[in-house]
Amino acid sequence: MSTETDSVKVEEKLYYNRYVVDAGRPHVKVRPHEVPSQALLALTKICPAGCYALNDKGQVEVTPDGCMECGTCRIVCADTHDIEWNYPRGGFGVLFKFG
Amino acid sequence: MVEQRFDAIVVGAGPSGNAAAYTLAKEGLNVLQLERGEYAGSKNVQGAILYSDALEKLIPSFREDAPLERHVIEQRLWMLDDASYTGMHYRSEEFNEEKPNRYTIIRAQFDKWFSQKVRDAGATVLYETTVKELIRNTSGKVIGVQTDREDGAVMADVVILAEGVNGLVGQRSGLRDELKPDTVALAVKEMHFLPRDVIESRFNLKGDEGVVIEAMGSVTLGMTGTAFLYTNEESISVGIGCLVSDFKETGAKPYELLERFKSHPAIAPLLAGSEVKEYAAHLIPEGGYNAIPSLFGDGWLMVGDAGHFVNAVHREGSNLAMTTGRVAAETVVRLHRMRKEMTKANLAEYQERLEKTFVLKDMRKYRKIPAFLHGNKETLFGLYPRLLSKAAQTWFRVDGLDKKAKEKAIVSSFRQARTLRGMIGDAFKLARAWR
Numbered sequence: 001m002s003t004e005t006d007s008v009k010v011e012e013k014l015y016y017n018r019y020v021v022d023a024g025r026p027h028v029k030v031r032p033h034e035v036p037s038q039a040l041l042a043l044t045k046i047c048p049a050g051c052y053a054l055n056d057k058g059q060v061e062v063t064p065d066g067c068m069e070c071g072t073c074r075i076v077c078a079d080t081h082d083i084e085w086n087y088p089r090g091g092f093g094v095l096f097k098f099g
Numbered sequence: 100m101v102e103q104r105f106d107a108i109v110v111g112a113g114p115s116g117n118a119a120a121y122t123l124a125k126e127g128l129n130v131l132q133l134e135r136g137e138y139a140g141s142k143n144v145q146g147a148i149l150y151s152d153a154l155e156k157l158i159p160s161f162r163e164d165a166p167l168e169r170h171v172i173e174q175r176l177w178m179l180d181d182a183s184y185t186g187m188h189y190r191s192e193e194f195n196e197e198k199p200n201r202y203t204i205i206r207a208q209f210d211k212w213f214s215q216k217v218r219d220a221g222a223t224v225l226y227e228t229t230v231k232e233l234i235r236n237t238s239g240k241v242i243g244v245q246t247d248r249e250d251g252a253v254m255a256d257v258v259i260l261a262e263g264v265n266g267l268v269g270q271r272s273g274l275r276d277e278l279k280p281d282t283v284a285l286a287v288k289e290m291h292f293l294p295r296d297v298i299e300s301r302f303n304l305k306g307d308e309g310v311v312i313e314a315m316g317s318v319t320l321g322m323t324g325t326a327f328l329y330t331n332e333e334s335i336s337v338g339i340g341c342l343v344s345d346f347k348e349t350g351a352k353p354y355e356l357l358e359r360f361k362s363h364p365a366i367a368p369l370l371a372g373s374e375v376k377e378y379a380a381h382l383i384p385e386g387g388y389n390a391i392p393s394l395f396g397d398g399w400l401m402v403g404d405a406g407h408f409v410n411a412v413h414r415e416g417s418n419l420a421m422t423t424g425r426v427a428a429e430t431v432v433r434l435h436r437m438r439k440e441m442t443k444a445n446l447a448e449y450q451e452r453l454e455k456t457f458v459l460k461d462m463r464k465y466r467k468i469p470a471f472l473h474g475n476k477e478t479l480f481g482l483y484p485r486l487l488s489k490a491a492q493t494w495f496r497v498d499g500l501d502k503k504a505k506e507k508a509i510v511s512s513f514r515q516a517r518t519l520r521g522m523i524g525d526a527f528k529l530a531r532a533w534r
Contacts, residue, residue: 008358013289013378020137039347046346048287048353048380068380069142071265071278072285075382076347078277087135087267089247091227095141098290098334098377099207 010050014066021065022092028064028073029084036060040082043073068094105131105223105255107431108244110230110268112139114417115403116261117213118157118424124222126432131253132222133246135229140210143263144288144381145417146329146336148311149204153418157425158216162198166208168331169309170199173302177365178484179316179326184365185487195308203309203329203336205290233258233272233399240442241398244268257398257431257441261424264382264404266392274399275392280344281473282386282407284324287353288338289361291373295333301369302330313414316484318360320351323476325414326360328369335370337361340383342473353380385411388466394453395446400427410461412468419458426452467532478517478525486513 028051030040040060043052049066052073060082062073074085087093109120112134120132136142148171154161173190194200218224234243234252243254260269264283269275293301302310312328319326324341339353339360346353361370384390384407391407394400402408403420410419430449431441439445453459472479490509500508513522 008355010352010354013354013375016375016377017379042347042350045350045352046285046343048285050354068144068378069265070285070380070382072343072346072380072382074265075278075280075283075343085267087229087265090135090229091137093142095137096144096207096377096379098205099140099144099147099210099379 010048011066014049017066017068018095018097019065020092020095022089025089026062026064027086027088027093028062028067030060030062031082031084033059033082037077037080037082039077039080042076046072046076048072103129103131103253105129105253106435107131107257107259108133108253108255109259109261110244111261111263111403111405112136112214112217112224112226113143113210113261113263113403113420114213115405115408115420115424116259117210117217118421119259119261119402119428120217120222120224121157121213121220122425122428123431124217124220126428127221128432128435130222131255132217132224133228133230133244134214134224134226137227138211139214139224139226140207143206143210144286144379145206146288146327146338146414147204147206147209147417148329148414149202149209150415150418151198151200151202153421157421164212166204166212168203168205169304169307170194171201171203171311172304172308173310175310175312177312177314177316178487179314179318179363179365180485180488181317182364183488183492184314185484185491203311203331205331205334230262230268232268233274235398239397241272241396256435257400257446259424259427259431260399260401260405261403262405264384266405269392269401269405274396274401278382278384279386279390280347281342282384282390282469283343284340284383284385285343285346285353285380286338286340286383287357287378287380288336289357289375289379290377291335291337291370292333292376293335293373297372298330298333298335304330307332314360315480317481318356318363319480320349320356321477321481322346322349322351323472323480327414328366334376335373337366337370342385343382345476354378383411383416384409385469387411387469388462389469391462395443395449397443398441400431400446400449402427408458408462410465412465413461415461422456422458423453426456426458464534465532471528471532475525475528482516486516
């Protein structure tokens with residue numbers, strides 16, 4: 001609609017949230033690829049936490065630190081098997097105070 | 100890990116899991132409940148409206164100490180275009196009753212309260228414990244769960260899967276399929292804090308009265324979805340959700356959609372000056388009756404969002420969750436008392452009992468609605484809200500045009516955009532899906 005809403009930064013929203021990051025043990029992984037599938041590319045837009053981004057080689061990378069564990073990426077990539085998605089280890093991940 | 104055998108294991112501590120564990124423990128069964136979050140509710144997201152009836156059947160006195168926000172006295176249904184809303188409001192003093200019918204709640208706080216009730220009833224509740232998969236015996240019967248704790252296997256006569264919409268344990272154990280993008284909505288929401296007197300004056304409320312707004316129209320950019328705004332005691336929950344398949348198709352970003360809704364001229368003044376304290380995202384099962392997976396088998400039952408129990412038309416879910424959790428537990432209690440095995444044949448009683456409740460009656464009634472909404476999304480979520488707004492404006496604006504000419508203009512705007520045949524067709528399709 002307006003340029004104001006286009007410039008919304010998801011990082012600023014995630015800043016409100018509490019996380020216990022399981023360092024070195026990401027619960028979401030992208031399968032190594034040369035050229036991303038359409039489904040994988042879609043994640044750079046659909047992920048509500050903005051965890052997916054293109055690197056300079058045009059491949060999709062995930063940084064799941066801000067992940068809210070919704071599961072959308074797993075469903076979008078169910079047919080292409082681009083994603084490995086697990087619940088984080090018990091006690092790790094997002095901690096909703098209000099939910 | 101606990102070295103014990105349990106009568107039942109419940110996976111998950113949301114409304115369905117808590118309802119199940121509470122019922123089992125209260126009836127004297129030895130229950131273990133496993134929750135992956137640090138506390139019950141820490142992984143859970145809901146709008147959230149609590150429907151009293153389903154909880155009353157479990158804890159009749161819940162109003163004494165449950166963390167309730169406001170009882171709902173007014174429901175607003177809005178059709179939006181970019182500049183306007185056309186609405187139906189229903190507000191009644193009769194909702195100010197001794198035992199109110201619905202409340203707004205804050206889910207993480209509510210789930211914590213419910214979890215305490217489960218523990219008080221005698222269940223063993225382990226938090227920070229993720230269930231990885233089900234354990235089966237040689238004949239395929241589920242006999243326990245494997246957790247991510249050291250020596251993490253625990254055994255039980257029956258496992259109730261209340262693991263929520265994603266249902267990974269059920270999927271990985273071959274009990275159900277992965278969710279399809281057109282049967283599940285992605286919703287994002289924020290918690291906006293405001294002083295309670297500001298909320299009360301903005302919504303014309305006194306005391307603990309509350310207002311609920313459900314909105315559809317141009318805010319979802321033609322996607323199948325709805326937006327909402329709920330008043331809590333000192334905060335406002337505001338959110339928007341659309342089908343995952345539509346997000347995928349349009350490339351719309353969920354948080355931009357939320358910003359767009361928040362900046363709508365009908366919404367922005369209600370939120371002005373608020374302090375945001377949380378941003379959440381969650382999936383909602385929206386596939387209806389046809390998306391319900393198998394609900395029982397040898398040694399297991401499935402309840403709540405894991406069983407796809409959401410009535411998308413009426414925005415009901417947590418009451419279906421609590422009811423399915425309770426009914427599953429009641430089935431297990433009866434079989435346990437009769438010393439019957441938790442076989443697939445015996446657990447079929449769960450579904451038979453559910454058929455007699457509003458849960459499966461409502462789910463079946465609206466079984467054709469998801470396909471209808473999805474198949475007509477441009478018309479329903481784009482065209483009609485726009486036409487309605489235009490018609491209302493033509494009608495209410497006084498500009499020298501005579502009333503007959505106004506009526507003509509309204510009718511012809513609908514006929515041009517949709518044709519008479521198209522409108523009759525839409526009405527017919529809706530009626531057929533609604534029956």
